[in-house]
Amino acid sequence: RKEVEQDPGPFNVPEGATVAFNCTYSNSASQSFFWYRQDCRKEPKLLMSVYSSGNEDGRFTAQLNRASQYISLLIRDSKLSDSATYLCVVHVRGSQGNLIFGKGTKLSVKP
Amino acid sequence: DADVTQTPRNRITKTGKRIMLECSQTKGHDRMYWYRQDPGLGLRLIYYSFDVKDINKGEISDGYSVSRQAQAKFSLSLESAIPNQTALYFCAAGLPSTDTQYFGPGTRLTVL
Numbered sequence: 001r002k003e004v005e006q007d008p009g010p011f012n013v014p015e016g017a018t019v020a021f022n023c024t025y026s027n028s029a030s031q032s033f034f035w036y037r038q039d040c041r042k043e044p045k046l047l048m049s050v051y052s053s054g055n056e057d058g059r060f061t062a063q064l065n066r067a068s069q070y071i072s073l074l075i076r077d078s079k080l081s082d083s084a085t086y087l088c089v090v091h092v093r094g095s096q097g098n099l100i101f102g103k104g105t106k107l108s109v110k111p
Numbered sequence: 112d113a114d115v116t117q118t119p120r121n122r123i124t125k126t127g128k129r130i131m132l133e134c135s136q137t138k139g140h141d142r143m144y145w146y147r148q149d150p151g152l153g154l155r156l157i158y159y160s161f162d163v164k165d166i167n168k169g170e171i172s173d174g175y176s177v178s179r180q181a182q183a184k185f186s187l188s189l190e191s192a193i194p195n196q197t198a199l200y201f202c203a204a205g206l207p208s209t210d211t212q213y214f215g216p217g218t219r220l221t222v223l
Contacts, residue, residue, distance in 0.1 A: 034210075034211065041199070041217075041219075042216070043201055043216050044154070044214050045214070046211055046212075046213070049211070087153075087154075091210040098156060098169070099210070099212060101153050103151070103152070
């Protein structure tokens with residue numbers, strides 16, 4: 001089983017739609033969780049950290065379920081500019097600060 | 112952000128050539144990383160360094176070497192490039208306190 005798994009998509013949604021991505025991780029020692037965004041041929045950029053209590057940043061909401069070992073990202077009122085690949089990222093305790101990256105979920109927001 | 116820069120941004124080279132990719136960061140982050148990204152495979156860690164005297168192999172270090180010349184500089188070398196090293200290479204810098212990493216713009220390397 002891969003350490004971090006994501007549905008590769010693509011998710012094709014109209015502007016204004018709400019879209020949700022899920023990610024599962026296999027290592028129960030996982031300690032920190034993040035969503036990164038990567039535009040085509042560009043570098044990954046930190047979108048948000050994911051906290052146990054859930055957190056929100058504008059139209060973006062991230063949630064963590066430690067018992068089920070999954071992380072979610074909800075995007076409300078999708079914009080054309082949200083089109084990108086979203087990477088689920090996990091830091092495993094004892095891995096010396098190394099991050100484990102999912103392969104990403106591609107989102108395409110259409111007019 | 113860590114202001115991570117990479118040079119060159121694009122490089123085409125031939126099999127057997129030695130090539131060096133350079134990375135600099137301006138924020139004084141202790142930790143630096145080299146990744147490669149291939150379609151369908153995601154980001155894979157090549158080497159990482161927690162300070163100038165600390166270098167560690169990552170998941171796919173074979174065929175690569177690194178040098179941490181200073182806290183701000185971390186270079187990646189391909190001693191004898193081969194076509195399956197054609198990929199997008201990213202350098203990253205980060206803080207241990209937050210576990211987050213900040214990426215450079217990437218180097219697109221093609222080995223013919």
